[in-house]
Amino acid sequence: MMNNITKTACALAVLATTSANVMAESIDVKVIGTITPSACKPALTGGGTIDYGVIPPESLNSDSFTVLDEKQVDFSITCDAPAKVAVHAIGAKADTTTNAKGNYGGYDIFNGVIFDTKSINVAGLGKSDGGQNIGGYGIRLVPGSYSVDGQSASLLMRKNASDSWTSSSYDKGSLFSFNTRDLQLTWAEKDGKTPIAFKTVAGKLGVQAYITEASALDLAKPVQLDGLTTLELVYL
Known part of the structure; x- marks a missing residue:
């Protein structure tokens, strides 16, 4: 047995020695993947379409804005495995609002009442064919409507990724903020203060629009409401 081992070792040694002076080809091995x-x-x-249908011109206030009814739709998130997820809203046409004040770094503040609350932040409904700003709308996750994996849940908010989570009840779950466009909303256990992982969350999303004063619009032609918000999921 000792002789066999010795011969094998020598053979390997000879092969290594005779190959040392030969330029060898090479190939890289990469180890890759993504978690x-x-x-x-x-x-x-x-x-995702909120349709106000046909709005009769005579139903609009001539010299002040007209607030339309809130419309609510079912909103849900389903995950393959438990995950902590937040929602971030990106409102397009934010510069087409009316009856609102802004320039605070976020979305304009409506001068009236929507979601039964003053000073809700809004995005615009676009422009009419005549170039007039049509109005605006707020969008929210309706507090008290959400369940996480079948259990009642509370809403949390933070202004950016480095901010602390706080309750979102004071602003009725609005997805727009006046001083940031990085607002995030997520879910906690009922009355909890930290985000929780879930496989399914379900509840109501609310939208409430308003139309600028009728005297500012050319109502001899159809006026198309044209609001658009993208809801982006953020993994925490």
């Missing part, structure tokens, strides 16, 4: 969070998908009833 990703659980995939989560949002869903809205109606495909």
